[in-house]
Amino acid sequence: MIRFEHVGVTYPGSERPALRAVDVTVEEGALALVVGPTGSGKSTLLRAATGLVPHFTGGLLTGRVLVEGRDTRTHLPRDLADVVGVVVQDPARGFVTDTVEEELAYAMEQLAVPATVMRTRVEEVLDLLGLASLRRRALGDLSGGEQQRVAIGAVLTARPRVLVLDEPTSALDPGAAEDVLAALTRLVHDLGLTVLLAEHRLERVVQHADTVLHVRADGTVQQGDPDEVLAVASVAPPIVELGRLAGWSPLPLSVRDARRRARGLREGLDAGGGSSPTHVRSLPAPPAHAGDHAAPAALLRADDVHVQHGRVAAVRGVSLELHAGEVTALMGRNGAGKSSLLWALQGSGPRRRGTVRVAGRGEVAGDPSTMAPAEARRHVGLVPQDPDALLYLESVAAECAAGDRQAGAPAGTTARLLRGLVPEAAPDQDPRDLSEGQRLGLVLAIQLAAQPRVLLLDEPTRGLDYGAKRRLASHLVAHARAGGAVLLSTHDVEFVAVCAERVVLLAEGELVADGAARDVLVASPTFAPQVARIMHPHPVLTVDELRPSLEVGA
């Protein structure tokens, strides 16, 4: 059980409290979902429950936090290790040992658990999380989903009564995320663990939650039943948006419930000839494919691209064209070769075989890998997975000025682009103090200053809340409408449904599907967005497509 009694947290050097007047209780055996916009203090709430705030991070904690009856003011995180297990977003950063088995035993060694007990507990956890086949594997060789399950197992062996997880699935592909969540719900249901879970992508977890803690932008926390809180929360997955729009009460949170409620909606679409549903039919018409007679210009053409990393063939013979006016999503499992392909297309990454040609402004084709970096980025801009690596100056204004200089753009270009993307970023702020989404916006502005027509983005949606994703989507679509081409890799199917017209699917370095987003997504059991699952067999991807028929219906 976790109890926050009138808790406030203020970090040193900050005028505004990160949390204030928090009075919440998570009962034993409950799965509590922590939601809220980026930078609202979700992580602070989680860290306060583990004692890391204030013992590790510094800062002033008022009120008190009780975890299984232990007061975090008098207990250091290490003294809570036997009651609270902590799992973070990037498990690889928290690994202490080399192999799965040793990692599982690490916490028990620190707690001086007898050797025989350790053996049995390791075996139990290996079975519980389906890790038995990986027991001797090196941690670095595991996939993202496997690493995350090992991280959960590594805290479970200490037999904690509480699990605290900070965005455990945000870096995972849909399949791996399902595995992790399935393991979690099993722990809650079978072992009665109390789970405190923060997530940005609520669509998969909200149905499993017993209670929701909504951290508001001002640092206050609202607690309630999932359907009540989400009906008014500032963040909402598509299923909730649909429910709100249709006026369903109580709000359905699982696809199963929503399908029952949406029967009338689907029948309305079936009728077809009726007055309102025809709007739905008329909507799905991606502009890029609108007329076949006016074939869109290929801005980038890749032929038979191969990328090799040591012994691993990351990309194997991918041929791809990117057209003007098109947003394309690159999807596939963790380790399917998405990043390698993006880097190879940009020209900075290695390419073993194959050709890449970009259309120049004067229609002169060139290979970006043979151009100077400053020239290549005028044709193809890439926002890498870790945008922080591009930032090195001490203020946003300095980064913008350097961006103008490097892009050869008139002074103020980057700053103007930044104002469009992230209006709230102050020029004198240190880039490292910006939120993840704001830093992404800054890097995007720097890359756009060189006016590349082809824009590549590697996992741009990590750590973004629904509002930031919506803004990003509209900017990407605007870039395409202005005659550019966008290729973005992502695991976020809902984001793809909103902004991409075309989906390219990679598996083991090979291109397995390339088609209209609607065809690829609706047909796939793992990649189908929530609305498509609810409206099946109607090929509808987003709530916005249903809006006209719902409004007329109401």
Add this chain to the structure above:
Amino acid sequence: MHPWAWWVWALGLAVATTRTTNPLVVGLVLLAAVVVVLARREDTPWARAFRGYLLLAAAVLVMRVAFHVVVGIKGPGQVLLDLPRVPLPEWAVAVHLLGPVTVEGLLGAVYAGLRLAALVVCFGAANALANPKRALRALPAALHQIGTAVVIAMSVSPALVTSAGQVRRAQRLRGQEPRGPRGLVALAVPVLDDALDRSLALAASMDSRGYARAVRAGGDRRVAALLLVALLAAAVGSYGLLDATTPGWLGVPVLLAGAVAAVLGSLLAGRAVRRTRYRPDRWGVAETVVAASGVLAGTVLVAVTASDPALLEPSLHPLRWPALPPVVVLSVAAAVVPALLPGRPA
């Protein structure tokens, strides 16, 4: 396999190579190390690094020969390559820039280079066969905290190299080639930023998993006192040992007393650390065989070279085929025994 068994074995081989420049003996030792690594290594990152050690050894050999040709002292002998000698000023009397390369001089350089290369390979073999982290974790309890710190430091340096590579690559996307002082800042800031983030994340993870939990705050006063005594004894003892005018008891006896204090102190400190080990490496028959085979090779060579220093020393003047006594061959053959141990390495 206990990691220390491999280290003892490799140490024995390393001692063997340092006793002689005989290319046949050194070559045999080198071969033994490579054969055992090939037979016993697993598919692990540290085992994959063995290739790197082989390349390093080859580079050492080539460097040694190249140095001889360019700046080595050229003695008399059969001239192989008559390079002109570059005249140097009077004070550089110990350096010969170029000059005639003789068969004897070249062979001498190869022998010396081979010995260095064999040392590198022995070190690499131990690293490839024994997980370096496990080796450190087998330290006594008192050194547990230090061992953990070293283990983490060991994982930080490769991470820094990877991170620097990634940042360089990312910065090219901005159209800038990191060069000069500005490039250094552009490279260093994100790399250090990332390294700090990484270590903080690791520290937080270790803290919430109970690391250093059982240690009492402030430590044990007796431990501090004992270690202070040991340190003083080490200083005074070394002084007594090296200065001939001091009385005899100030040398070895004081050093021994210091060592006893140090052992007592670490035992006490070890008692304060309450932790257990998951599947600790056991020292069994196989470990004894591995360690003994290396020690045997080392001792035999020490004994042979001590009894007849000239026996194994290859003669360059006059040039003669190096000798290879059967007892040496047998002892080096013993060092290959670990390759024949039954069962896959655990």
